[in-house]
Amino acid sequence: MDQFIIFFFFAAVAIIFALVVVLHRNPVVGALSLVACFFALAVMYVLLEAPFLAALQIIIYAGAIMVLFLFVIMLLNLQHVAEPATRPIQQFAGYTASAAFGIGMIYFLLKYAVLAEPTVPFHADARAVGMAMFQAYVFPFEMVSILLLAAIVGALFLSGRPAHGKAREVQP
Amino acid sequence: MIPTHWFLILSAVLFSIGVMGVLTRKNGITIFMSIELMVNAVNLTFLAYAKQFGQTHGLIFVFFIMAIAAAEAAIGLAIFISLFHHRDTIDVDEANLMHW
Numbered sequence: 297m298d299q300f301i302i303f304f305f306f307a308a309v310a311i312i313f314a315l316v317v318v319l320h321r322n323p324v325v326g327a328l329s330l331v332a333c334f335f336a337l338a339v340m341y342v343l344l345e346a347p348f349l350a351a352l353q354i355i356i357y358a359g360a361i362m363v364l365f366l367f368v369i370m371l372l373n374l375q376h377v378a379e380p381a382t383r384p385i386q387q388f389a390g391y392t393a394s395a396a397f398g399i400g401m402i403y404f405l406l407k408y409a410v411l412a413e414p415t416v417p418f419h420a421d422a423r424a425v426g427m428a429m430f431q432a433y434v435f436p437f438e439m440v441s442i443l444l445l446a447a448i449v450g451a452l453f454l455s456g457r458p459a460h461g462k463a464r465e466v467q468p
Numbered sequence: 469m470i471p472t473h474w475f476l477i478l479s480a481v482l483f484s485i486g487v488m489g490v491l492t493r494k495n496g497i498t499i500f501m502s503i504e505l506m507v508n509a510v511n512l513t514f515l516a517y518a519k520q521f522g523q524t525h526g527l528i529f530v531f532f533i534m535a536i537a538a539a540e541a542a543i544g545l546a547i548f549i550s551l552f553h554h555r556d557t558i559d560v561d562e563a564n565l566m567h568w
Contacts, residue, residue: 303470307478314482314505318489323497330501333482337508340478343470344519349530353511356534361504361541368545369497372552379495380559390491398484402477410473416522425531428524440535447539454546 303343310336323374327365334358346420475516482509496548496558500541507537 309332316329334357341350382390429437482505489502511530518526548558555562 299470303474307474310478311481311485314485317498317501317505318485318493323495323501326498326501330504333505334508337512340475340512341515344475344515346515346519346527349515349527352531352534356538357504357508361538364541364545365497365501368549372549372558374495374497374558379493379498380561382492382494387492390488394484394488394491397487398480401480401484405473405476405480409476410471411520413469414472414520414522418519418522420518420524420527424524425527428528429531433528436532440532443539444535447542451542451546454543455549 299343302339306336306339321379323369327362327369331358331362345418348420348422348425472516472520475512479509479512494559494561496560499560500544504537507533
């Protein structure tokens with residue numbers, strides 16, 4: 297019974313903060329709401345008996361990726377830049393399409409994906425993840441390290457000052 | 469025990485909210501955050517099915533998706549910084565040329 301209360305509370309938290317991310321005009325508020333949404337999703341991972349991934353979710357997403365977002369938003373000083381209004385037709389089409397998509401997906405989930413209680417025990421602690429990762433998935437794991445190295449080099453290359461063309465004046 | 473399809477429905481709702489953000493917003497950073505939201509919704513689906521079938525493959529996929537999202541965030545934000553240096557805006561409607 298407690299599990300259900302926790303599930304509904306944090307599901308509501310996740311959905312509300314996700315809506316704030318999408319609807320709020322200020323990107324700083326959006327980024328902080330996304331952090332709250334990720335924390336609620338980490339609670340969902342704990343409910344799914346995967347505490348190791350919940351810790352990873354908080355460390356990687358809330359800790360690293362969202363700090364990067366906030367850092368870029370504040371570096372570019374975007375909280376004072378007014379976002380131009382979206383055309384009404386695009387707004388209407390976007391809301392309609394996403395609502396139709398969501399309703400359709402929920403309909404088909406309720407129709408085809410209502411499964412029986414799981415019978416197999418689920419081991420998702422750090423030991424199980426490590427055993428799987430370094431036995432069956434050791435080659436993709438090494439590929440991920442190369443991918444991250446390429447991402448570091450690419451980010452350094454892309455975000456450097458332009459060698460020619462217009463350099464932006466630094467505001468006092 | 470919470471039924472699996474509740475997690476799937478929560479995941480579908482979060483994914484739809486992410487789609488709404490991508491379709492209706494113009495701020496590049498906000499669009500990017502909506503994409504992160506969609507990635508997380510898919511992670512939740514992977515984990516719900518991993519628990520349903522008692523397998524660790526879903527867990528490993530979630531781990532790899534997290535690593536790829538980190539790489540994607542670094543590259544995407546670097547692109548937005550570069551765009552802001554060139555155009556003084558991150559409005560995605562302004563970024564309609566491959567070369568400038």
